[in-house]
Amino acid sequence: MTISTFTPGAIAARCATSATHVAIEVVAETGSTNADLLARLDTLDGPLLRIAENQTAGRGRAGRSWLSTPGAALMFSLAWRFKGPLHRMSGLPMAVGVALAETIASLGVPVRIKWPNDLLRDGKKLAGILVETQAARKDGDGAVWAVIGVGINLLMPDELEEQIGRAVAAAPWLAKMDRSELMAALLSRLAAVLAEFDDTGFAPFAERWNLLHAWQGRDVVILDHGQVLQQGRAAGVDAIGRLMLDTEHGRVEVLSGDVSLRLSSTIPSSIGLS
Numbered sequence: 184m185t186i187s188t189f190t191p192g193a194i195a196a197r198c199a200t201s202a203t204h205v206a207i208e209v210v211a212e213t214g215s216t217n218a219d220l221l222a223r224l225d226t227l228d229g230p231l232l233r234i235a236e237n238q239t240a241g242r243g244r245a246g247r248s249w250l251s252t253p254g255a256a257l258m259f260s261l262a263w264r265f266k267g268p269l270h271r272m273s274g275l276p277m278a279v280g281v282a283l284a285e286t287i288a289s290l291g292v293p294v295r296i297k298w299p300n301d302l303l304r305d306g307k308k309l310a311g312i313l314v315e316t317q318a319a320r321k322d323g324d325g326a327v328w329a330v331i332g333v334g335i336n337l338l339m340p341d342e343l344e345e346q347i348g349r350a351v352a353a354a355p356w357l358a359k360m361d362r363s364e365l366m367a368a369l370l371s372r373l374a375a376v377l378a379e380f381d382d383t384g385f386a387p388f389a390e391r392w393n394l395l396h397a398w399q400g401r402d403v404v405i406l407d408h409g410q411v412l413q414q415g416r417a418a419g420v421d422a423i424g425r426l427m428l429d430t431e432h433g434r435v436e437v438l439s440g441d442v443s444l445r446l447s448s449t450i451p452s453s454i455g456l457s
C-alpha cells in the first residue's frame with residue numbers, strides 16, 4: 184500500500200492560521216500517541232501534534248483497545264493547554280466530535296456522532312476519540328492539559344474487522360486523499376474549535392452537536408461495566424455536553440465518564456433491561 188506524503192512540513196504548509204502555532208511530529212510506529220504525549224506534558228511549551236503511521240497499543244476508554252494495521256488508519260494525538268477549570272473539560276470530547284465530524288463531512292463523507300465520543304458512518308464506528316486530561320504542573324494556575332487522541336479508519340481490511348469483532352466503517356474516499364492535506368484540514372478545524380472551547384466551554388457547540396447526533400429520539404440504554412444504569416429516549420446534549428435522556432421518571436442528564444451508550448434494541452434482556 185502506498186502512503187502519500189506525510190511530513191510535518193507538508194502538513195504545516197497546508198494548515199490554516201488557527202493551527203500555525205502547533206508543533207507537529209510524525210513517527211513510523213509507537214505504542215500509543217496518547218501515552219507518549221501524556222508522558223511529556225511537563226516539558227511542553229505549546230500545542231503538539233503527534234502522528235503515528237502505526238500504533239501497537241492504541242487505547243480506547245476504560246482500558247479498551249483501539250486496533251489498526253499500518254497505513255489503514257489516520258491516528259494522532261494533540262496535546263493542548265486550556266485555561267481550565269478541570270470540570271469544564273467534560274464537554275471537550277463532544278466539541279472534538281463536532282470538529283472532526285464537520286471536517287470529514289466537508290470532505291464528502293457524511294458522519295454522525297454517537298455520544299460521547301464516536302463518529303459513525305452508516306451506523307458503524309468510523310472513528311474514536313479519547314480525551315485524557317491532567318492539571319498543568321508548570322505555571323499551573325488552574326490550567327489543564329488535554330491529550331486528544333483520534334483514530335479514523337481509512338481502510339478496513341477483513342482481518343482487522345474480524346479482530347475488532349464488530350462491524351466497523353472505513354472511508355476509502357479519504358484514503359485516496361493526500362494524507363498531509365487530510366491531516367491539515369482536521370488539525371486546522373480542531374485548533375479553531377479548541378481555542379473557542381477554551382474561551383466559552385461547550386455551550387456554543389451544543390446545537391451543532393445535536394444536528395450531528397446519530398441516535399436522536401432513539402431508545403437507548405446507558406451501561407456501566409455491563410450493568411444498565413439508565414434507559415430512555417436520547418434527546419441530545421445539554422450546554423455542558425451531558426446526554427439528555429427522557430426516561431419514564433422524567434428527564435435525566437448523564438455525564439460521560441466511562442459509561443457506554445447502546446441502542447435498546449441491541450441489549451439482551453439478561454442484563455436487566457425492563
Ligand code: ATP
Pocket residue numbers: 242243244245247248249250251300301308309310311312336347349351352442443444
Ligand atoms: P462504548 O461503545 O462502550 O461506549 P467506545 O465505543 O467509546 O465504547 P472506545 O473505548 O472509544 O469505545 O474504543 C474502544 C472500542 O472500539 C473497542 O472496545 C472496540 O470495540 C472498538 N474498536 C477498536 N478498534 C477499532 C477500530 N479500528 N474501528 C472501530 N472500532 C474499533
